[in-house]
Amino acid sequence: MIPTFSVTTRVVSGLGSLALLPDELAALGARRVAVVADRGVIDAGLLATVLRPVDAGLIGVTVAIDPDPDVAEAERAAETARRHRCDSVVAVGGGSALGAAKAVAIRLTNDEPIDRYAGVGRVPLTPAPTLAVPTTAGSGSEVSQVLVLHEAGRPEELVVRSPGCEPRTALLDGTVLRGLPQAPMLYAGLDALSHGLEAQWARRGSSFTRALGIAAARDVLDLLASAVDGAASGRNAEGGNDDVLQSLLEAACAANMACGNSGLTLVHALSTAPSVHLPHGLQNGVLLPHVARFNSGFSPRAVTELVTELPRLYETVGFAERFSPGSVGRAEAEAMVTASTGHPFRANNVRESSDEQLRGLLAAAGAEL
Ligand SMILES: [Fe+2]
Structure with missing residues (x-):
């Protein structure tokens, strides 16, 4: 193609x-x-x-x-x-x-x-x-x-x-981001980070989507902790963090310019089940490090370098790469696998996946399978 x-x-x-x-x-x-x-x-x-x-x-x-x-x-x-x-x-x-x-x-x-x-x-x-x-x-x-x-x-x-x-x-x-509370700031940022990184794993990617996506992911990694901390401390609300908020907004926009052209991949393929009632960005944030490991042998070097920074970001903002206990049971996990079956995002992922591999990935992410 x-x-x-x-x-x-x-x-x-x-x-x-x-x-x-x-x-x-x-x-x-x-x-x-x-x-x-x-x-x-x-x-x-x-x-x-x-x-x-x-x-x-x-x-x-x-x-x-x-x-x-x-x-x-x-x-x-x-x-x-x-x-x-x-x-x-x-x-x-x-x-x-x-x-x-x-x-x-x-x-x-x-x-x-x-x-x-x-x-x-x-x-x-x-x-x-x-x-x-x-x-x-x-x-x-x-x-x-x-x-x-x-x-x-x-x-x-x-x-x-x-x-x-x-x-x-x-x-x-x-x-407009000055008054955004901590959790939606974090979840939205993790969604944008997923968009930028998934553009790197997309079979339909191009040099244009890779360039935009990697730059956007780099910016989100650099800025998100400050934006989340500013939401908690009141610094955002006081207008003291406007440059960070502006750059983060632009990074999220650029990430979609990338994935809107390359298509998304395995993270979003698993986070599309309507019966899973968790915020979109939270699901993607949990799944992202697991998909990164699954794709590790198939990732460009620039992505591998960015992925190594995920643990530091997650620790700084207090986000776990596991679903909280009881939030994704067997029915929800099976719904995630079912929603990904035949989904173009799953087919677009650089590495093919079986349902069993995805169940293993979800189990590692804390799903109760
Ligand atoms: Fe998304």
Whole structure:
């Protein structure tokens, strides 16, 4: 397979860049905006801060999104935006809100329910223009074509991926991370670290994805402990750690530019089971060192060097490379293996894996098999 590489989202990045929001919306031709935002971001008052420069008359409606939205929640959000005759979307939050916002943008221009477009390249009409403001340094969803919804009863997540589903503009301002608590800061950072390293293990990788992914992983390794410590100590909240937060936000974005083109691999293949109710970044953070060991004979030298730094980071931030007792029992572990079966992320991993090898990997990570 010949790899391809493209990043079509315009990235506006820098401390204070939120002030450019009105200009960027004007450039998109936005006249009536649906704001799709993480409920926690709204409740914390952060949405009001983000939207402060925007003329209130431009906003048609605001929709709150809970973590891990399903098809019904995305459809409700889309129906609200359609009812208010919105022509564009502003997405504010982490991966869940940004994913739901992509569903809203798709449904503003396409008439079928969002699950009809599951798969790759199945969205017929270009979604409404979307501007994304990520409030975690993790998913990198602000530059990806992918939206993920969680459907109870399905063995896998519901994934829609189509060219044009990526936000037109991503606005990265590290000041939005000032109030992010310690745990979501850590889990999001571990997700971004996984994205950067998995791009190195991807069969569909290229020199472009490897360069971006390795630089992003390097930055996360260097910055995450400071960001997590700043969340705990209050230094982030006081604005004393803004440069670190800005760089971390950019690293998470770059990591997705890498894995969005190379595809993900074994860590994310195992962390896609909807029945495992642990934060996405926590699952990836636990699995990452185990997958790194599994892939060790197949990894480029630059990756091997970075992986040797994982224990130091984990010790500094107080994160164990094992699931806590009772959190991943036999049913959850089997669901993880089942979700990975036939999954393109598993097939994309540089080393082939049997179900038995994956059960061994999960057992080493603390799953009770
Ligand atoms: Fe992820």
